[in-house]
Amino acid sequence: MQTKFPKSDFHNRENASSLLTFFSEITQLKQLFRQGWLRRMGPEACETVAEHTFVTAMMAWMIAEEYFPALDSQKVLRMALLHDVGEIYAGDITPADDVSASEKYQREKAAVEKIFSRLSKGEQWLALWEEYETGASPEARLVKQVDKLEMALQAGVYESVEAINLQEFFDSAATAISDPQLIRLLDEIQTARKPTEK
Numbered sequence: 001m002q003t004k005f006p007k008s009d010f011h012n013r014e015n016a017s018s019l020l021t022f023f024s025e026i027t028q029l030k031q032l033f034r035q036g037w038l039r040r041m042g043p044e045a046c047e048t049v050a051e052h053t054f055v056t057a058m059m060a061w062m063i064a065e066e067y068f069p070a071l072d073s074q075k076v077l078r079m080a081l082l083h084d085v086g087e088i089y090a091g092d093i094t095p096a097d098d099v100s101a102s103e104k105y106q107r108e109k110a111a112v113e114k115i116f117s118r119l120s121k122g123e124q125w126l127a128l129w130e131e132y133e134t135g136a137s138p139e140a141r142l143v144k145q146v147d148k149l150e151m152a153l154q155a156g157v158y159e160s161v162e163a164i165n166l167q168e169f170f171d172s173a174a175t176a177i178s179d180p181q182l183i184r185l186l187d188e189i190q191t192a193r194k195p196t197e198k
Helices: 018-030 035-041 049-067 073-082 101-116 122-134 138-162 167-176 180-191
Strands: none
Touching (some): 018 049, 049 180, 073 138, 101 122
16 A cells, blocks of 8 residues: 555554553544555545545534434544544555455454454444444444445546546445435535546
8 A cells, every 4th residue: 555654653652651552543644545546646645534524524524413413423533533543554445456355344343353452442442343344323324425425426526627537436435425415415426527538
C-alpha cells in the first residue's frame, strides 16, 4: 500500500500510554492513500483514508440528524469515525486487489482487535466496528451506504478537477445504496457532474 510518508514507529515506544499509542496509530490514516483513487489519479491528487473518514462521518451524522430522527445519530457518528480503523494495519483493500470479502474481513478484524485490545473500552469499540461490518443495525446500514455516497461525491469532485470520467465509482455506489433518501442524494450528485472525456 502506497502512503504519503514513511510509517512512524512512535506507537511502538514502550513508555507510551495505551491511549497515546492508539492516537499515534490512528494518525497513520492521514498517511494512507485511498488506493482506488491512487490508481486513477496518482499521489498528487489522492485523498487519504483519514480525509475520507472525516467527510463520511460528517455526512453520516448530518444525514441521520436531518432525515432519520429515529436513529441514534451519536452512534452513527461513532461508527463512521471507526469504520476504517482496521486499515491502519490491513491497508486499504480494493476489489482490484483480488482479496475475497472473507479474507478482507479477517485482516481488518485482526487489525481492529490489535488496535482496541489496549484500551479500557476496547471491547465496546470492537463491538461497534463489528456491528458496522455485519450491518447488524439500522445505524450500521446507514453508515455503510453513506460510505459509498461519499465515494460518489469524491468521484464528482475528481471529475471536475481532473477532467476524467469515473463512472465505475458511481456505478459501484449505485449498487450499494438502497435507501430512497440516499438514492435521491446520489441522483443529485450525479446530476451535478460536469461532462468529462469517456
